[in-house]
Amino acid sequence: MTPNAMYTRCGVTRSVTGHTVIAIAVALLLAQASAMPAHALDKDAISIHGFGGWAYGDTDGNRYVIGDADGASDNVQFSLNLSVVANERFTIVTQVQFEQQGEETVTNLDYAFVEVNLTDTLKLRLGRVKHPFGIYGEIFDVGTLRPFFLLPQSIYGKQGITAKHYDGVGLRGSHVGKSWGIDWDLYAGEFQGDLDVPGPLTGDPNQFLLPVAETSFKVEDAVGGRINITTPLEGLQFGFSAYDGSQTLRSLGGQTSSASYTVYGAHVEFLDNRWSIRSEGSRIEVADGDSFSADGFYFEAAYRFLEHWQVAARYDDFSAELGPNAPLDFSMLPPFASQFLENQDVAFGLNYWFSPELVIRLNFHMVDGNRFAFPDNSAAIQAAFLSGQLNSDTNLLIFGAQFSF
Amino acid sequence: MRRTIIFLLLAGSIFLTLPRLMAQGESRFKIIVHRDNATQTLSRKQVSNFFLKKVVSWDDGTAVMPTDLPPRSPVREAFSSAVHRRDVRSILSFWQRQVFSGRNTPPPEAANDEAVLATVRNNRGGIGYVSAQADTRDVRVLRIPDLERQ
Numbered sequence: 001m002t003p004n005a006m007y008t009r010c011g012v013t014r015s016v017t018g019h020t021v022i023a024i025a026v027a028l029l030l031a032q033a034s035a036m037p038a039h040a041l042d043k044d045a046i047s048i049h050g051f052g053g054w055a056y057g058d059t060d061g062n063r064y065v066i067g068d069a070d071g072a073s074d075n076v077q078f079s080l081n082l083s084v085v086a087n088e089r090f091t092i093v094t095q096v097q098f099e100q101q102g103e104e105t106v107t108n109l110d111y112a113f114v115e116v117n118l119t120d121t122l123k124l125r126l127g128r129v130k131h132p133f134g135i136y137g138e139i140f141d142v143g144t145l146r147p148f149f150l151l152p153q154s155i156y157g158k159q160g161i162t163a164k165h166y167d168g169v170g171l172r173g174s175h176v177g178k179s180w181g182i183d184w185d186l187y188a189g190e191f192q193g194d195l196d197v198p199g200p201l202t203g204d205p206n207q208f209l210l211p212v213a214e215t216s217f218k219v220e221d222a223v224g225g226r227i228n229i230t231t232p233l234e235g236l237q238f239g240f241s242a243y244d245g246s247q248t249l250r251s252l253g254g255q256t257s258s259a260s261y262t263v264y265g266a267h268v269e270f271l272d273n274r275w276s277i278r279s280e281g282s283r284i285e286v287a288d289g290d291s292f293s294a295d296g297f298y299f300e301a302a303y304r305f306l307e308h309w310q311v312a313a314r315y316d317d318f319s320a321e322l323g324p325n326a327p328l329d330f331s332m333l334p335p336f337a338s339q340f341l342e343n344q345d346v347a348f349g350l351n352y353w354f355s356p357e358l359v360i361r362l363n364f365h366m367v368d369g370n371r372f373a374f375p376d377n378s379a380a381i382q383a384a385f386l387s388g389q390l391n392s393d394t395n396l397l398i399f400g401a402q403f404s405f
Numbered sequence: 406m407r408r409t410i411i412f413l414l415l416a417g418s419i420f421l422t423l424p425r426l427m428a429q430g431e432s433r434f435k436i437i438v439h440r441d442n443a444t445q446t447l448s449r450k451q452v453s454n455f456f457l458k459k460v461v462s463w464d465d466g467t468a469v470m471p472t473d474l475p476p477r478s479p480v481r482e483a484f485s486s487a488v489h490r491r492d493v494r495s496i497l498s499f500w501q502r503q504v505f506s507g508r509n510t511p512p513p514e515a516a517n518d519e520a521v522l523a524t525v526r527n528n529r530g531g532i533g534y535v536s537a538q539a540d541t542r543d544v545r546v547l548r549i550p551d552l553e554r555q
Contacts, residue, residue: 047510081505088468093507111507120461130507138506145502172508176459178450234490273492356497404501 045085052078053143055361055400062373062394063211064365065150065157069376075400076100079110079141091115097141110141111165125170125187132172132185132226133162133241134267134280140164143402147276147302147312148349149361150398153372154296154318155282157343160217161263161296163193168222179232186225190245192218198340198374199381203328209381211374219245219261238268247286249327259287265296276302287325294320294341302349312349318342318371336390342369358403365396433537434484437522437544439529442467446548453488455532457499458509463530471512472524472533480518484534487552 055075057067066075079097086092095110113127130138136156139145141164156162168189175182195217199210207213224243231237242264249259265282279299286292295318302312320341322328349363367373373394375381384390436452438444444463447455454460456471463469474481476493485493500511515521518535525531525544535541 047504049504051505083504083507083510085510095505095507113507115507138508139502142501142505145498145505174459176454181459271495271498273495356494356501404505 047081047083049081049083049405050079051081051142051144051402051404052076053149053400053402055149055398057400058397059373060395061391062370062375064367064373064394064396065153067396067398074100074102077141089117091117121175122171122173125172126168128165128167129170129187131163131166131191132170132187133224133243133263134226134239134265134282135269135278137162137226137241142404144357144359144404147300147310147351148314148347149363149400149402150347150365152280152296152298152300152314152316153343153345154298154316155265155280157318157372158194158196158214159294159296159318159320159371160193160195161265161282161284161294163191163217163219166191166222166224181230182227184225184227186223187243188223190218190220190222192216196372196374198370199378200334200337201328201340208332209378209385211377211381217247219243219247221245222261233270235272236268236270238266240264240266241282249287249291259291261286262288274304287323289321290323290325292320292323292326294318302351304353308353310349310351310353312347312351314345314347314349316343316345316347318344318369320371334385334390335388336370336384336392339370339390339392341371342392343371343373344368357405358401360401361398363396363398365394365398367394367396368392434480434487434534435537435539435541436532436534436547436549437525437541438532438547439525440543440545441529442545444545444547446550449488449549449551452532452547452549453490456488456512457496458503458512467530469532470524470528470530472521472531473512473514474518474521474534475514475516480534480536488549 055066056071056073057065057075058071059067059069061069066072077097077099079095081095083091083093092114094112097108097110099106099108109128111128111130113125113129116124118124132138134155136146136151140151140156143149151157166187166189168187170185170187172185173183193216195215197213197215199207199213202208202213222243222245224241226239226241228237228239244260244262246258247261249257263282263284265280267280268278270277277300281295281297284294298314298316300312300314302310304310322341345365345367347363347365349361351359351361353359370390370392375384375390442463443465451460455469456473458471461469476497482493485491485496489496503509504511515524515533518539521533521535522539522541522544525533
């Protein structure tokens with residue numbers, strides 16, 4: 001968790017950066033549209049794509065991401081992606097997601113931005129843009145681009161390291177050499193992401209006995225970037241990502257202050273016809289670690305055989321630390337509170353790929369720690385408080401399918 | 406028993422491999438460009454970069470316009486293995502990643518050799534690949550020295 005989520009949301013002085021930039025993007029679009037001849041777009045200028053998935057998740061106790069002890073089959077998600085090459089100078093890209101959450105279908109605007117070609121290798125992006133972080137940051141929900149149904153939670157879970165998008169302005173460029181290549185992103189704006197905080201660590205007495213408080217984190221006035229380097233060895237690339245911004249915190253006494261919010265990480269990836277091997281590590285520091293810090297790391301490998309089958313394995317590790325200035329009354333924390341700061345997940349997978357666009361999966365996760373594994377209900381939390389013990393072992397079985405087009 | 410198992414494994418591997426070898430043998434290809442394109446030779450890497458849209462302009466500034474064949478085409482499979490050093494499935498995954506990160510879209514696909522030839526004939530920046538037997542009189546066939554050495 002991050003300290004911002006440990007309280008009820010305070011009166012944040014909203015940064016206007018994100019909204020202003022979106023307004024500029026819209027103005028640019030309108031200006032270009034008015035300058036264009038009024039004729040229908042060439043059909044080749046419009047691309048429609050989509051992706052989605054469904055899974056059944058069953059655990060042996062705690063809830064973990066998409067599974068619970070009763071077996072959860074309402075994990076359904078679909079996204080529609082539309083891009084329009086308006087002319088040789090700019091492209092409009094948008095993506096909308098529909099996700100089942102309980103009995104509701106929630107619609108999210110994943111991204112909507114205009115990309116302006118400044119040169120062949122330099123592009124400007126304005127609007128709500130995918131967050132270029134690590135390996136999976138820009139393809140967050142596209143299940144057909146990874147070996148497991150779930151993303152590695154240490155980096156891409158609801159813990160404040162990555163967000164699906166930023167609202168702002170970005171530059172991206174690339175250079176291709178004889179053997180090496182580089183592509184890079186720079187961006188500025190604000191972003192917001194989902195955040196799950198164990199109830200006892202919210203610092204809010206009203207949420208103390210909740211298994212988990214579903215909230216969000218927000219980073220304002222952020223500046224960040226990612227660099228990706230392709231090597232002479234076909235399929236091997238590595239890179240670095242980082243961003244720095246600020247977050248508004250409220251102390252136990254109710255005072256608000258601005259704290260630095262810094263995230264950085266490195267990644268490496270090797271892909272060929274049979275193997276996909278990936279690894280990433282990231283670190284987050286709030287108020288330079290005086291309030292909160294965490295490290296995430298994963299290594300995953302998958303091997304394809306007999307054309308359609310694939311086996312996969314992953315080790316995923318998350319570890320957080322509350323700093324001396326964390327706005328919590330430490331005397332109120334239960335004896336098992338440290339379990340809420342840890343998550344180790346060893347996973348194995350067996351996949352059948354009908355095609356690159358359709359896969360069915362059988363995945364098994366063995367989890368230790370409660371950062372993302374929560375008791376089923378408040379009664380379980382209460383019982384844990386009374387006994388002084390909380391079950392930290394969770395096994396999750398997933399059967400599901402993911403597709404794209 | 407052991408000999409039977411070894412025989413079955415050998416037979417199975419041959420059975421699984423032979424159709425692929427035959428397909429490669431039948432699916433040699435030629436890389437073609439517009440006849441007014443001054444380019445005579447390209448490296449394998451340059452061709453790959455054009456078709457992956459990592460490089461978008463010819464030396465004279467003309468926009469590169471690559472055209473692919475359908476994913477199931479044996480000519481495309483041969484091209485992908487030789488030029489990209491990856492199978493078609495891996496390249497389709499590459500394009501998925503490009504599309505869903507909002508970075509790029511794949512080259513258009515022509516239905517067959519004739520469609521590729523027509524596209525390249527009509528576009529000065531066009532580049533495509535066709536089967537070795539295709540009639541390429543109205544276009545320029547490029548030499549790819551590092552493929553010839555294979």
